[in-house]
Amino acid sequence: MKPSERQHLLRIVEALCEGLATSDDVARLEALVLTDQEARRLYVEAMDLHGELFWDAAGAGSTDSIPTAYAEIAQMGSRQIKSSLPQRPAEKVPSFKRNWKAIATLAVATVLLIGVIAVWSKPAVVPGEQTIAVNDPEGTDAGRPAIPSPKTMEEADSSVAATPPVRLPEITLPSVSTPSAEERGGQGKMKPVVEPTPLANVEVKPVPTTDKDLIQLINDEIRQTQMAHEVQPVARAADAEWVRRVYLDLAGRIPTLSETETFLKDSGRDKRTVLVETLLASPAFAHQQATIWTNLLVGRTRNQEIRREELLSWLARQFRENRPWRETVEELVAAVGTPDNGPANFLLAHLNNQAVPATAIASRILLCQQLQCVQCHQHPTVKGWEQSEFWELNAFFQQTRIKESMQFDPKLNKTNHVRELVNNHQFGPTYYETLKGVMQVAYPRYGGIEVMVEQKMPLRDQLADLLFTDDRPQTARAFVNRTWAQFYGYGFTTPLDDMGPQTPVSHPELLEQLTTAFVNSNYDVKRLVRWICLSETYHLTSQFPKKGNADLPEQGELPLFSRMYVKPLTAEQLYDSLVIAAGGSADSLLSRSAMTNREQWLSQFYTAVETEENSEETTFDGTLPQTLVMMNGQLVQNAIDPSKNQVLEEILKGRGGAESERIRQLSLAALSRYPSSTELTEIRDALRWSVKQRVERNVPVQIALAEGLKDVYWAYLNSSEFALNH
């Protein structure tokens, strides 16, 4: 038997002993045992070992196997029998050992677990009494519990009849020293930590429940990490900077001229908080969130197979009514029906290719885990991400198919081709090929839990359940990470959608705490956004600190959030903002026609690409196509046309009087801020010069001025400042 085969066999037996063996393993085992004498022997020896250990420890089966009726009879000859009862080997009480790790002993937590029930059953998350997870690299252990020798055997001797009560030993955990938060924050200065902590192991101190406390928590955690890296946060953003940012982030557009003016003039102390709340409650928020997630789920390109707008409006409803995120995910995963049913569009779009895109996209978008590589081979850096990871997830989708039919629509009086997402009654496992060409089988399995074949519930419904079985499910963590990144430009991991042991986390404790809080809040999306937007970090300016600093996520370092990172406007935000800049009303943006127009406008930038992940190509990335559209496109033309742009018209008509004042108004309309004095002077000079030019060509002064002002506005709209969220 080759050494590799031997290893393999032993590995399978290990899995068998721990109940982790897959049917794959079983097949391999059989093959080996049936063909190789040595393998057979080894297998039996190994199982024997396991059995002996089990038997000796349990002592069970030795006494309660004799039926009661015979117990008395056996008692008669009990004297002889006693000697033949399996003797428990002398149990040495393992000495209570404390193995202190040589680390700072700040934050020593002692947990006393009274009663084994607390240990074996899943502990509820109770503030102040949480099980402390030890951040423990393999091999070294911080102490072991003492195991008093069970008394079951002595009892068994005296009363053979009674089944010895299974008394589980009491276990006291020794004091466990956990690395303090500062330490963990301080380790690995700015370079990624060599051994990133698996997030599930991160210690979570009791998480507060009120908004106020959670916001404070965020502030404290961020500040702490900054201090550990000796970085100072910058000053707060001025109102003008901040108001534009918050409108863009929460409503997907720049504020209108009057909205900006109102805010700037407001002298209330809580005006920022009030504005956040107002925007959270507005339909624009729901719409923007829905847009973001629709783009994530099905992309921006027009797809004949689905009705994107149905998904969008369903998501908008979910966000407007602030339905728990969990519910949204569950519906997306388990949806059935035609494209008329919003959530069904997600899978309708991706179920091609044996649900390979569905698997990859669901994992990347909803779990922030990039599994697509694992489709064909073991993940190169993440241990444990075998091919089976991908295919076991894929197996959940195998019960689903798209039923195509022709349906007659009486209203339109024609027959339509209809695609419907349905769950089959029968299904089988999924098969895949390894790199070596070996066919493997994969049964639906997620999070280590394999789905029982007999269960009546459709597979995708079961997956929906499984996605949320943990205390801190990855679905929650992923959502927190994405949402954070939505507002800050960077999430806690880079890349955002590849969370795993191979990806360093910038603020592991904060991420876990926010995840816990999010779960505890019953996946309340608006609350999460509130915590993010009302934290101190969100108030910071985006201006680079004068002295320069070490917070440079653009260079691949872990972000410290010591300033607001500049984000480019998304295509939708740009469109909506141009409409606003062109004097459009905020409400008009939510109309169906506006959405159609917007989609059309967007389509010039996005094309679908036939890959295994149904990806898209975009030219909306600051390069030439975008620039040209900005410079010459109709939207901007409309914006600078006073007959189309009422706001501009008013400015041109002399609302404000002097040129300077009009320039200030233009700046406010376009950039939501007043120009600095230098800026103002320069622009005014340029304006005067252009008027002079025109007048020399015999253009009437008024016209020349109007034209000049239009040019200024055009310049503002085409500035990089306009296209950025800062």
Next chain:
Amino acid sequence: MSSSVGNLSSRVPSDEFVQLFTRSQRTLYLFILAQVGDVHSAEEILQETNLVIWSKVEQFQPETSFLSWARQIAKYEVLKHRQRFRRDKLTFSEEFLSVVADEVVQQAGEQERRRDALQQCLEKLQQSDRELIQQRYQPGLSGKDLAEHLGRPANSVYQSLGRVRKALLECVHRQLSTNVTP
């Protein structure tokens, strides 16, 4: 145990029978375990087997091998159990069962020595490793439970357990091959 013991034979079993019975338990258990691969199923099947054994007391011919007789019964129970849980993916083929059963019987002679060797090898383990094994085999405890209880990631615990079990296996093997009792 689901079945009742109403069909017990009226004959009072001899002391000898009882003795043989209790002595065979461990061997029977290991016999069953090798065929089903799961400690808990093996226990269940053993219990079923025992019921049958007790119901057929009079069928046993004294002076014949108790173990052979009991093993036959156990084999049948293994097949029955397999039939019931046929759709469970951990089902071995009948051929596997029979081949493994034979192997177990072949190795049965060494069982006592193996047991002793195991005890000695456990002594030879590092304190922490021995404790790990002892904890793992606490009744009712799984590897995953242990991981939770220790606050270590499950995979790391599995790795450690695998390492220790492997060490024990090698040690026992070595003991048996060197200490050949005449």
